[in-house]
Amino acid sequence: xxxxxxxxxxxxxxxxxxxxxxxxxxxxxxxxxxxxxxxxxxxxxxxxxxxxxxxxxxxxxxxxxxxxxxxxxxxxxxxxxxxxxxxxxxxxxxxxxxxxxxxxxxxxxxxxxxxxxxxxxxxxxxxxxxxxxxxxxxxxxxxxxxxxxxxxxxxxxxxxxxxxxxxxxxxxxxxxxxxxxxxxxxxxxxxx
Numbered sequence: 711x712x713x714x715x716x717x718x719x720x721x722x723x724x725x726x727x728x729x730x731x732x733x734x735x736x737x738x739x740x741x742x743x744x745x746x747x748x749x750x751x752x753x754x755x756x757x758x759x760x761x762x763x764x765x766x767x768x769x770x771x772x773x774x775x776x777x778x779x780x781x782x783x784x785x786x787x788x789x790x791x792x793x794x795x796x797x798x799x800x801x802x803x804x805x806x807x808x809x810x811x812x813x814x815x816x817x818x819x820x821x822x823x824x825x826x827x828x829x830x831x832x833x834x835x836x837x838x839x840x841x842x843x844x845x846x847x848x849x850x851x852x853x854x855x856x857x858x859x860x861x862x863x864x865x866x867x868x869x870x871x872x873x874x875x876x877x878x879x880x881x882x883x884x885x886x887x888x889x890x891x892x893x894x895x896x897x898x899x900x901x902x
Contacts, residue, residue, distance in 0.1 A: 799875030806838030837878030845869035
């Protein structure tokens with residue numbers, strides 16, 4: 711009888727310890743590394759023509775982002791940012807802007823500070839490309855020589871003058887990509 715009672719007490723102790731271990735397992739800190747790409751969508755239209763530097767911009771994530779088996783950034787997470795730097799259009803170059811994202815709001819309202827940019831291959835600058843040529847010059851282009859005669863065509867090449875640049879606009883609902891530039895330390899995840 712004493713043996714059965716001792717076995718029952720030991721099973722209860724091991725059961726309570728195991729239950730405590732399971733409940734504390736989700737409180738570990740996760741780190742989303744720098745260089746991570748997150749697909750997002752713009753919730754408002756912004757442009758170099760009428761949006762000023764520092765004006766608040768809103769975005770939302772379009773997919774769930776997983777690390778291992780945990781959903782670290784759920785779909786519908788709101789992001790807030792601003793235009794960090796804006797260049798006006800000039801002759802030969804279109805306008806450009808750099809958008810910095812500094813806050814992430816999980817669906818349950820928890821706020822996490824982040825450091826991220828809207829990703830483009832042009833050093834995260836939206837726009838800033840070269841404008842079209844204003845004039846074209848005709849230059850003869852010889853394709854081959856046959857029996858002391860040159861067969862050629864006139865080829866149009868861009869001239870030295872360029873057109874005036876235009877403003878760049880990102881429309882509402884545009885699919886963009888956010889790149890994280892500093893690791894995000896998460897101590898809170900949304901549990902469904």
